[in-house]
Amino acid sequence: MEGVVAPEVIRNFSIISHVDHGKSTLSDRILELTYAVDPREMRAQYLDSMDIERERGITIKAQNVRVHWRDYVLQLIDTPGHVDFGYEVSRSLAACEGVVLLVDASQGIEAQTLANCYLALEHDLEIVAALNKIDLPAADPDRYADEIERVLGLPRDQILRISAKTGAGVVELLDEVVRRIPPPKGDPQDPLRALLFDSYYDQYRGVVSAVRVVDGTMRSGARLRFLQTGATHDVEEVGIRTPAMVEVDELGPGEVGYLIAGIKDVGEARVGETVTEVAHPATKPLEGYQNPKPMVFCGIYPIDGDEFPDLRDALEKLKLNDSSVTYEPETSAALGFGFRCGFLGLLHMEIVRERLEREFGLSLIATAPSVEYIAHLTNGGILQVDNPSAMPEPQFIDHIEEPLLKLTILGPAEYTGTIMDLCQTRRGRMQKMEYLSSDRVELIYELPLAEVVLDFFDVLKSRTKGYASLDYEPAGTQTDNLVKVDVLLAGQPVDAFSTIVHRSKADDYGRKMTAKLRELIPRQLFDVPIQAAIGGRIVARETVKAKRKDVLAKCYGGDITRKRKLLEKQKEGKKRMKSIGRVEIPQEAFISALTLEE
Amino acid sequence: MGEPGPSSGQQLGLYVHIPFCARRCDYCAFATWVGLHHLAGDYTDACLAQLSRAYDSGLGPAATVFFGGGTPSQLPGDELVRLLDAVRREEAAEVTVECNPEDVTVELLSTYASAGVTRISLGVQSLAPQVLTSLGRRHRPETVPRAVGAIGEVGFSSFSVDLIYGARGETDEDWVDTLEGVLSLDPPPPHVSAYALQAEPGTALWRDPERHPDDDVQARRYEIADEVLEAAGLPWYEISNWSRPGHECRHNQNYWRQGEYLGVGCAAHSHLGGRRFWNVRAPERYIAAVAADQSPVAGEERLDFDHRLLESLELAVRTREGVDSSALPDDEMLTGLVARDDDRVVLTLRGRLLANEVACRLRAPARVGFGGAGAIAPDLARATVSRN
DSSP states (O other): OOOOOOGGEEEEEEEEOTTTTTTTHHHHHHHHTTSSSGGGGOOOOOOOOOOHHHTTTOOOOOOOOOETTTTTEEEEEEOSSSSHHHHHHHHHTTTOOOOEEEEETOOOOOHHHHHHHHHHHHHHEEEEEEEETSSSSSSHHHHHHHOOOOOOHOOOOGGGOOOTTTTTHHHHHHHHHHHSOOOOOOTSSSEEEEEEEEEEEEETTEEEEEEEESSSEEEEEOOOETTTTTOEOOOEEEEEEESSEEEEEOOTOOOEEEEOOOOOOOSSSSSTTTEEEESBBOOOOSOOOOOOOOOEEEEESSSGGGGHHHHHHHHHHHHHHHHOOEEEEEEEETTEEEEEEEEEEHHHHHHHHHHHHHHOOOEEEEEOOOEEEEEEEETOOOEEHHHGGGSSOOOEEEEEEEEEEEEEEEEEEHHHHHHHHHHHHOOEEEEEEEEEEETEEEEEEEHHHHHTTTTTHHHHHHHHHHHOOOOOOEEEEEEEEEEEEEEEEEEEOOOOGOEEHHHHHHHHHHHHHHHEEEEEHOOSSOOOEEEEEEEEEEEEEEEOOOOOOOSOOOOSSHHHHHHHHHHHHHHHHTTTTTEEEEEEEEEHHHHHHOOOOO | OOOOOOOOTEEEEEEEOEEEEEEEEEEEOOOOOEGGGGGGHHHHHHHHHHHHHHHHHTTTOOEEEEEEEEEGGGOHHHHHHHHHSSOEEEEEEEEEEOOOGGGGHHHHHHHHHHHOEEEEEEEEOOSOHHHHHHHOOOOOOOOOHHHHHEEEEEEEEEEEEEEEEOOOTTOOOHHHHHHHHHHHHSSSSSSSEEOOOOOTSTTTTTTOGGGGOOOHHEEEEEEEHHHHHHHHOEEEEEETTTOTTTOSSSSHHHTTOOOOEEEETTTOEEEEETTEEEEEESSOOOOOOHHHTOOOOEEEOOOOOOHHHHHHHHHOOOOOOOOOOOGSOOOOGTTTEEEETTTTEOOOOHHHHHHHHTTOOEEEEEEESSSTTTTTOOHHHHHHHHHO
């Protein structure tokens, strides 16, 4: 077993880069160069362990790995690669003294890179910048070195040029990391303070947490106190990742490793937690802890109602290694029994849904994403509403507050007008516009979260041909003229289609939704009015006329078998229908209505 | 083959499929072929061989015989007679031949009549020229009075006219004119079948969604047909069939009573001994199979007791005889779709147009106490169960 490593030889760093700019490939090259992974076992993107991560080319759960480089110990701390996980990124960065800023030499800085870079600067981290993919014909390292210098103030002659794919320049990069990133400080005799910056659930070991010792020493067998939750846990094992898990006796100041302490639920080992020792405790927690707060909500329902218990079990299990998901049982007249779930963001929502379907074999339907509104009632009460159908009727509401985002968009200057149009129609307020170069622009907007959650990313991507990138952070709340629009079928509200929108968009939403439903709802034995209403006031109306004909013309000797099968199919279909009052609607119609683009 | 004959007291139908057509209609999904007339002799031989094997296995005499197609009138008259002569028939058997108006001559009909044909079913479809063109039919409206005149001249116990409504280019007025035109033919038909044009997969019509019939338009045309025909003394007796009392097609009624029948020829369906089975579709394959002394059967199904009960109800509910009221539970959704009269439930006009909706709500009642139309002979039901 290895003993404590002297802080002077340790370099803790993260790689920050945009999706697809080559972070995972660079990690792979580093593992190869340092002989951390047997070449025969090397598989592309070694550190991305979840299937979804490898498929999407993004990192969701951070991984960290210790390698040896010359006489030094390098701790590569991976960060989640998406804006939804901004808090996790900030905790990972808090475990580092420096970062490698990796920028695609054919694309330049993207919004998310910029945001994470600012985050690194806030943490006073040393930044080693590198332009990647210089082997590509489209690479223009001179141009983007200028951009990095101008935007981030990093001297252009210090910017390395590498190809993670071919390995060119990676040795120099590691040497530069050793030279420029400062070693950690800390006294091994001080009371223990360690930052917990990631946790995942292992079905055999329980919760495995990634920790960075800041002060003191974390010893095997010690009794620990988690300062934020107040709980105590006995260390079962501490160790390092090489990337295989290797048990050690203790971790000293500046060391990064893993901790197993008999914890069954990642909710008890939250990212940002400060870990100390009961016998020799520190009293002051490390800075920056937050309880991750869900920002986006949606109802998740099993398509087959019988799968509700399976969905509940799956959410329980999923929650063991993703404590940021919240879920509450919910009943919908349209969709049956399900859960109102909360997520850190849209990608997080997508990932959770995909994991539920893939890892637990469920078929699910999700309602349109919503945000959490604060309804100020006329009687002085305050109500938090994350499901639009739960919003009280207008006469009980004084005003409604909604969450805001600060949105940073980077894109080619030629799309400035397009981006501004989009933000304007989404009730955005421009905060700043800056040209990063003659052909690249940075726009900062304040925008209601609700306007972002539906399809903002998709629309932005398609209108800018994929060239714009986006980052956001919460920016408080605002009061606006918001109303709930209900959709009624034959007079019965369909909870799954209730939404909260700005008054100026309510009629439009109502018209679109009723028109869409008129196409999707099969004709019934009676006329079905489809109405959109704000409180008692109808703002849009369509009618599905009663069907007049549903009969086979011919039924002779050769038709009987076929006819019987058709009727069986029709009966099967009826069984799968959901009933809203007397109206029978196939599940597919709900799914289409909920998934159709604007 | 090797099927047992029907149990005693059970009426037997015999269907002969004639797959030849002079031209394929746009909407037709039947097993029909153009340009295969040279096979007529071999085909007739094959049908005769299938028939003779059935008799060897104990098939009884037929109460009804139906030559359908395709276009039976495209088969040379002497070939059809050769076939009919081999068919064992009960006394006073109903023998129908489907004819296209343009094929009909006094000579051909006389050949039929002398061989024992009692009923002609004439494929008129429409009397509006643009509708006939739109349907891809080759006859002109003028051929119809001539053909009907020939039917009257030769003299048959009954005859029927087939109509199709809902083709593109047809107006409500065209439809009324067709119905009235047909009813004023000399002699007037005592039986009319009127079918909603349906876009069947695989047809030229299917591939052209622009021309797909509109349900609402067809519903209206159906209501028009029912009104005009009923007023002329031809009340409905099945969803697509109207007749003067006594002129119902007994052969078809046997289908709707879940009766037994043997299908002779390619693609023909049979129902014997609780088993439904059907022959290979292509005439060449049918001829080859029979010539090689192999079974021409392409597929079959056997239903269990409950499914047979349900099937009998699904067939019966389409007829004016209706079903036992216990087969259709009271349901608010059925209001206006069915009329209840003592122990029977019969479709209303609106219900006929929504018959599938009604059929979906049928329940096989307790296994005793439902008789009349749609009943299964108890011995047959037992036979089915024991064979499973």
